Amino acid sequence: MIELLFLLLPVAAGYGWIMGKNSAKNQAHQLNRQITSEYSKGLKFLLDREEDQGLEHLINLLEVAADSVEHYSTLATMFRRRGELDRAIKIHELLLKHPSLDEQQAASSRLELAEDYIMAGLLDGAEEHLVWLVKAGYKEALEPIINLYSQTREWDKGINMYEAHSELFTKPQHVKAIANFYCEAALQDNDTQIMRKAISLNHKAIRPLYELGHSAFTKEDYVKAIYYWRELISQFTFFAPVFIEELAMSYDKLNLTHQFHDLLNELLEKGGVLIKIKHCQALLEQGHIEQAIKFLTDSLKRHPTIRGFSFLLQLLAKQNNDIKDVLDQIDKLVTSYIATKPDFQCQHCGFTSHTIYWVCPSCKHWETIVPSRGIDGF
Numbered sequence: 001m002i003e004l005l006f007l008l009l010p011v012a013a014g015y016g017w018i019m020g021k022n023s024a025k026n027q028a029h030q031l032n033r034q035i036t037s038e039y040s041k042g043l044k045f046l047l048d049r050e051e052d053q054g055l056e057h058l059i060n061l062l063e064v065a066a067d068s069v070e071h072y073s074t075l076a077t078m079f080r081r082r083g084e085l086d087r088a089i090k091i092h093e094l095l096l097k098h099p100s101l102d103e104q105q106a107a108s109s110r111l112e113l114a115e116d117y118i119m120a121g122l123l124d125g126a127e128e129h130l131v132w133l134v135k136a137g138y139k140e141a142l143e144p145i146i147n148l149y150s151q152t153r154e155w156d157k158g159i160n161m162y163e164a165h166s167e168l169f170t171k172p173q174h175v176k177a178i179a180n181f182y183c184e185a186a187l188q189d190n191d192t193q194i195m196r197k198a199i200s201l202n203h204k205a206i207r208p209l210y211e212l213g214h215s216a217f218t219k220e221d222y223v224k225a226i227y228y229w230r231e232l233i234s235q236f237t238f239f240a241p242v243f244i245e246e247l248a249m250s251y252d253k254l255n256l257t258h259q260f261h262d263l264l265n266e267l268l269e270k271g272g273v274l275i276k277i278k279h280c281q282a283l284l285e286q287g288h289i290e291q292a293i294k295f296l297t298d299s300l301k302r303h304p305t306i307r308g309f310s311f312l313l314q315l316l317a318k319q320n321n322d323i324k325d326v327l328d329q330i331d332k333l334v335t336s337y338i339a340t341k342p343d344f345q346c347q348h349c350g351f352t353s354h355t356i357y358w359v360c361p362s363c364k365h366w367e368t369i370v371p372s373r374g375i376d377g378f
Ligand SMILES: [Zn+2]
Pocket: 346, 347, 348, 349, 350, 351, 360, 361, 362, 363, 364, 365, 368
């Protein structure tokens, strides 16, 4: 009898194990059924257009299915895209309060919530969350907060943020934005000292040099204008069309035109067609028309451009008096064609315009609008 009991012990243990396993399985099964049922209820509400109740149900599910944070974020993004910002905000606010979120998930939800607020025009709310993220070292918050301060024209806030957290500014476009914030603040307070700070930033920006040159030029301080613009044209030769006339004039005012010609010679290799045209004009002033025609013809063979062709027509008209009228007529046509082409283009989004914008009206990036390039460009 005792032997029989011993024999039955493993059977009893096995039975207990199997029953226990089934019970755990049953519990999990029950939980799954509960989640599925809540999901179904939530979806049914949504389908019945009782969206508030549907959302409420789905959000309540977070209590039992915390691993589905991603799904809720996707849902919120969908609502935001559809312009249903109150719903997107509600989901992100609830997500942010949820204790099961890890640090990264909480930061992403906070960032998304700030984006909802921006779209809803609730800029103060957005700023609060973005500032929190920047202070916590999240670089992802830099772009939206820079855009926000650009929109509200709160240059000082942007500058203070940069000065307190400059280590986060590793992307050139963010540093360029701050350089422009310094320029805007300087223009607002009429204080070029502030602008000079922008020159020493770790990524070179176009605008501080341009504005400092421009400010000196308007004060007829041509030595200073040349100092800043020479630096600018050497570093950002493609930007020459914006100020080359004033730069030439500054040299002229100081009777240093020959130095301007030397500068053009230095820039011929990396400069666009405008530098080449200016070089030809210099040759023309010195009476070397044939040399100018040869230089431009050779250059156009390698890099054909409409503006270069137009100037070649003008040079040929000067040299060939008998066909001057015909050449002038062709040049008129070419010039009208050029006038239809945009002078500036955003390198980030492709936005085109006839005037320079420091911040792109379309993509909101700073200093991405530059003089047009290519066959129709400079
Ligand atoms: Zn753009």
